[in-house]
Amino acid sequence: MNFTELAFWPRLLAGLLLITLVRLFIPKVGQAVSRYDRCALAALSLWLLSCVGLLTTAIFAAVFTITWAILLLMFRLPPERRKWLLWPGLCLLCAPLAYYKYRVFLMSDVLGLRERAFYELAIPAGISFYTLQKVGMLIDASKLPHWRPRFLDYANFASFFPLVVAGPIERKADLFPQMESFSFQWSWSRLTAGLPWIALGFFYKLCLADNLSAFINKDLMDSAWPILLCTFLFGLKIYFDFCGYSLIALGLAKCLGVDLTLNFRSPYWSGSISQFWRRWHISLSYWLRDYVYFPLGGSRTKRWALNLMAVFVLSGIWHGAGWGFLIWGALHGFFSVVAHQLKGRVRLPWLLGWGLTSVCVFLAWLPFYETRLPILREKAAVLLTPSAYSLSGLTGYLKSYDSGNLVTLVAAISLCLTAIAFEGLSRLRKKDDYAFAMHPLTIALCIACTILLGASEGNEFVYFSF
Amino acid sequence: MNSSISLSRRLVLIGALAFLASLLAGWAYTARVNPEIRFWKQALVRKQAWATEQRAKTGHLTVFSGGSTTAFQIDPKLLADEFGAATVNAGFHAGMGLDGATALASTFLKPGDRLVIMSEPAVLADEVSEMPALGEQMLSVSGVSSQAFYRTGLAGQSRLTQTLAACRPGLAHASTMLGKVLMRRPAYRYSAADDLHDGGYLTTPVREDFTSVPSQLAAYRLSESSKKFLIDLKAWAAAHQIEVVYLLPVSYVPAGDLAAQRRLNQTLQEEIAQFIPVWTDSYLGAWPVPTDFADSKQHMISSAAAARTRELGRAHFSP
Numbered sequence: 001m002n003f004t005e006l007a008f009w010p011r012l013l014a015g016l017l018l019i020t021l022v023r024l025f026i027p028k029v030g031q032a033v034s035r036y037d038r039c040a041l042a043a044l045s046l047w048l049l050s051c052v053g054l055l056t057t058a059i060f061a062a063v064f065t066i067t068w069a070i071l072l073l074m075f076r077l078p079p080e081r082r083k084w085l086l087w088p089g090l091c092l093l094c095a096p097l098a099y100y101k102y103r104v105f106l107m108s109d110v111l112g113l114r115e116r117a118f119y120e121l122a123i124p125a126g127i128s129f130y131t132l133q134k135v136g137m138l139i140d141a142s143k144l145p146h147w148r149p150r151f152l153d154y155a156n157f158a159s160f161f162p163l164v165v166a167g168p169i170e171r172k173a174d175l176f177p178q179m180e181s182f183s184f185q186w187s188w189s190r191l192t193a194g195l196p197w198i199a200l201g202f203f204y205k206l207c208l209a210d211n212l213s214a215f216i217n218k219d220l221m222d223s224a225w226p227i228l229l230c231t232f233l234f235g236l237k238i239y240f241d242f243c244g245y246s247l248i249a250l251g252l253a254k255c256l257g258v259d260l261t262l263n264f265r266s267p268y269w270s271g272s273i274s275q276f277w278r279r280w281h282i283s284l285s286y287w288l289r290d291y292v293y294f295p296l297g298g299s300r301t302k303r304w305a306l307n308l309m310a311v312f313v314l315s316g317i318w319h320g321a322g323w324g325f326l327i328w329g330a331l332h333g334f335f336s337v338v339a340h341q342l343k344g345r346v347r348l349p350w351l352l353g354w355g356l357t358s359v360c361v362f363l364a365w366l367p368f369y370e371t372r373l374p375i376l377r378e379k380a381a382v383l384l385t386p387s388a389y390s391l392s393g394l395t396g397y398l399k400s401y402d403s404g405n406l407v408t409l410v411a412a413i414s415l416c417l418t419a420i421a422f423e424g425l426s427r428l429r430k431k432d433d434y435a436f437a438m439h440p441l442t443i444a445l446c447i448a449c450t451i452l453l454g455a456s457e458g459n460e461f462v463y464f465s466f
Numbered sequence: 467m468n469s470s471i472s473l474s475r476r477l478v479l480i481g482a483l484a485f486l487a488s489l490l491a492g493w494a495y496t497a498r499v500n501p502e503i504r505f506w507k508q509a510l511v512r513k514q515a516w517a518t519e520q521r522a523k524t525g526h527l528t529v530f531s532g533g534s535t536t537a538f539q540i541d542p543k544l545l546a547d548e549f550g551a552a553t554v555n556a557g558f559h560a561g562m563g564l565d566g567a568t569a570l571a572s573t574f575l576k577p578g579d580r581l582v583i584m585s586e587p588a589v590l591a592d593e594v595s596e597m598p599a600l601g602e603q604m605l606s607v608s609g610v611s612s613q614a615f616y617r618t619g620l621a622g623q624s625r626l627t628q629t630l631a632a633c634r635p636g637l638a639h640a641s642t643m644l645g646k647v648l649m650r651r652p653a654y655r656y657s658a659a660d661d662l663h664d665g666g667y668l669t670t671p672v673r674e675d676f677t678s679v680p681s682q683l684a685a686y687r688l689s690e691s692s693k694k695f696l697i698d699l700k701a702w703a704a705a706h707q708i709e710v711v712y713l714l715p716v717s718y719v720p721a722g723d724l725a726a727q728r729r730l731n732q733t734l735q736e737e738i739a740q741f742i743p744v745w746t747d748s749y750l751g752a753w754p755v756p757t758d759f760a761d762s763k764q765h766m767i768s769s770a771a772a773a774r775t776r777e778l779g780r781a782h783f784s785p
Contacts, residue, residue: 444484
């Protein structure tokens with residue numbers, strides 16, 4: 001569900017109001033209120049998801065049912081035999097994801113088949129996120145002999161509306177206990193725990209990310225400058241876009257008394273590539289570490305480099321079915337292998353480490369946003385040509401903007417860099433990347449900037465297409 | 467405990483106040499300060515005064531609706547003086563979108579009147595799911611009568627949420643204004659006192675050189691949203707006894723591209739004719755004289771606009 005869509009909020013508020021009103025008439029005996037709260041949350045989540053679209057709801061329902069069926073079957077088996085069911089179960093669970101997300105890529109780009117029908121499939125919203133969440137839960141369940149989730153708790157774990165469409169990808173151990181004890185209790189403390197995150201999230205998305213969108217022109221490539229600027233702007237945009245969404249999800253969940261994983265921790269202040277991956281899309285990074293990297297042997301085997309590469313290539317492919325995403329993953333895998341190899345041998349000053357990491361991370365966004373392979377090759381060739389960095393190329397490119405647009409571009413970049421600077425200061429002073437946003441005046445400023453300076457044309461969240 | 471609750475309440479209160487104050491400030495800026503909106507509001511008032519005057523003379527009006535292309539090429543005073551035609555130029559800003567411009571133009575109409583849609587081909591080809599912010603801003607601050615052709619809920623939103631979402635400056639506008647202030651440039655490129663004339667006709671002393679404009683053929687087709695717009699407009703016009711026609715506005719096209727561009731425009735015109743009647747002319751939206759245009763390839767200078775208006779008068783307003 002799109003939190004920046006105006007229609008979402010009246011729906012949510014109407015749902016919450018109805019739930020709260022009905023709750024007044026529930027007899028306060030035994031488990032009645034608790035069961036009502038959990039039922040109501042599941043109903044609210046499913047209703048909000050159904051508003052996204054029919055295909056999204058149908059596929060979610062299919063994955064939801066498959067996972068529950070596998071869980072039930074698993075619990076009938078003795079613990080030592082559960083693993084027999086795990087692999088077929090995981091294959092079945094991932095089948096809708098493979099079909100909707102990777103079919104076109106496999107048939108068209110890998111096998112070279114070009115049939116029009118391949119291009120007509122829309123990817124159901126959130127499928128990559130909730131499939132991964134359920135895969136993790138099934139793997140955990142196969143290892144826990146005495147765990148028996150109740151259907152209602154499973155339903156809430158699987159469909160909790162703030163995270164179902166774009167994460168964070170929560171783990172069984174973190175979210176299940178919260179779903180088991182979930183209650184609709186309104187309090188000032190819950191509201192104030194959530195609202196600052198929502199305000200900051202909206203500011204990141206509507207004021208920062210969306211204002212950059214107008215300047216991301218992927219078609220200019222006559223010199224290195226427009227490619228570099230576009231790549232830099234995309235790096236900023238994707239951070240503020242996805243971080244913004246994650247912060248709104250976090251804030252919404254906090255208002256309901258649920259703690260979600262903070263998906264970003266000022267990643268652009270990372271002094272090394274491994275640090276970057278501990279701060280960027282944290283729930284995915286940790287999921288890949290625990291369910292792919294460690295089972296492969298992690299860094300304790302001789303083929304650790306291969307393991308690292310496999311994890312990052314998988315991360316790339318998870319983001320999207322295309323060579324560009326694969327190259328992006330492979331690049332990060334390569335950077336990580338090199339960093340791992342040099343660890344302990346070379347000690348860089350923090351500033352140099354930060355500079356190198358930033359250059360690597362930002363340049364790697366090029367194959368991520370440029371999904372057209374021939375164009376990507378051409379752009380890479382331009383970037384590797386020394387003459388493409390001429391001063392005349394730069395002045396010519398800057399002249400292509402009229403003065404009004406140039407001022408807007410500078411203003412948008414300045415706002416983004418200011419936000420990043422605040423994150424860095426917060427981290428330095430309070431050891432908390434987003435502590436600055438918890439101050440009442442910052443909240444007021446974020447709200448005012450979002451309303452007064454937010455882009456007039458909305459853009460869908462980048463991660464919705466994954 | 468008590469102090470933490472009061473702190474929490476203060477935080478929510480500050481957030482709520484910031485929210486309401488920002489909405490109010492955005493609306494006040496749009497309605498009172500935004501130079502673009504102020505200019506078009508003044509234009510609307512002048513056009514309305516002219517329309518009232520013309521209606522008193524002849525009873526029925528012909529209203530030309532569209533973007534600034536229309537504002538720069540139809541001279542209602544000339545039509546009144548030379549052909550005795552009661553017309554009003556309701557050309558506003560193409561950025562207001564088809565819906566915004568037509569809603570404003572429709573406020574001039576009464577049963578028996580005629581509405582001439584002159585929206586630019588690029589606007590008709592644009593796929594839109596909601597009214598552009600500029601159109602929404604203009605309608606919000608000028609008010610729309612219940613008789614007007616105003617389609618709410620284009621994106622499933624209510625009028626209030628559309629207005630609240632639109633009436634704010636945005637970073638692009640704010641930084642552009644800041645740039646203008648710093649560079650001591652006028653707040654808006656047109657002035658109501660100098661550039662706006664009787665009937666809503668617009669001119670500018672600014673001249674740009676279009677003699678070396680590169681060849682750029684443009685093939686436009688009606689977007690699905692424009693088709694829906696034409697269907698809805700036709701139904702609204704029938705219900706309000708308004709005659710609706712379409713007329714292609716002209717823009718500069720280099721002589722070498724003239725024939726090809728006219729063929730392309732004719733295709734669009736034929737597509738439009740499937741929905742509403744079309745007034746055809748020999749220009750077919752393409753005008754080959756670069757010096758006949760002022761500050762853009764769509765904005766005619768007064769002598770060219772006079773020639774264009776006269777031909778229109780001879781074709782449709784001759785007694």
